[in-house]
Amino acid sequence: QVQLVESGGGSVQAGGSLRLSCAASGGTFSTYTMAWFRQAPGKERAFVASISWGGGRTYYADSVKGRYTISGDNAKNTGYLQMNSLKPEDTAVYYCAASTPYLGTVGSRYEIWGQGTQVTVSS
Numbered sequence: 001q002v003q004l005v006e007s008g009g010g011s012v013q014a015g016g017s018l019r020l021s022c023a024a025s026g027g028t029f030s031t032y033t034m035a036w037f038r039q040a041p042g043k044e045r046a047f048v049a050s051i052s053w054g055g056g057r058t059y060y061a062d063s064v065k066g067r068y069t070i071s072g073d074n075a076k077n078t079g080y081l082q083m084n085s086l087k088p089e090d091t092a093v094y095y096c097a098a099s100t101p102y103l104g105t106v107g108s109r110y111e112i113w114g115q116g117t118q119v120t121v122s123s
Contacts, residue, residue: 001026001112002024002027002032003024003025004096004114005025005114006020006021006023006094007020007117009094010118010119010120011120011122012086012120012121013121013122014086014087014121017084017085018083018119019080019081019083020036020080020081020094020096020117021078022079022080022114023076024098025077028077030053030074032053033050033098033099034053034098035049035050035096035098035099036048036049036095036097037094038090038092038119039116040089040091043092045107047104047106047107048064049070051071051072052101052103053074059103059104064083064090067083067086081094086121088121088122088123091119091121092118092119093117093118094116094117094118094119095114095115096113097110097112097114098110
């Protein structure tokens with residue numbers, strides 16, 4: 001069973017950038033699809049982006065389109081979320097998730113989850 005561990009969160013000022021990593025162990029990440037979700041205080045978990053490593057398809061929430069980039073490195077068994085032009089409303093705990101072979105926006109369809117990493121954007 002694949003296990004996921006996120007890293008790279010932190011505190012930045014608005015307009016700054018962060019890159020989150022999602023390291024997979026216990027399996028071959030390339031056989032899964034990967035997604036990022038986030039949950040802000042008092043809000044429901046929300047889809048951010050997903051990637052199909054086999055086909056290279058990517059999907060983004062409208063709120064992050066053009067600012068975030070999802071990618072994966074099969075050799076390192078690691079996924080990434082590059083976040084640019086960060087806004088205070090991007091503040092949340094970010095989770096990576098994996099599924100076979102779902103690629104959509106519904107969190108309950110993802111089978112494996114990481115523990116989350118905090119991203120805080122100050123104005």
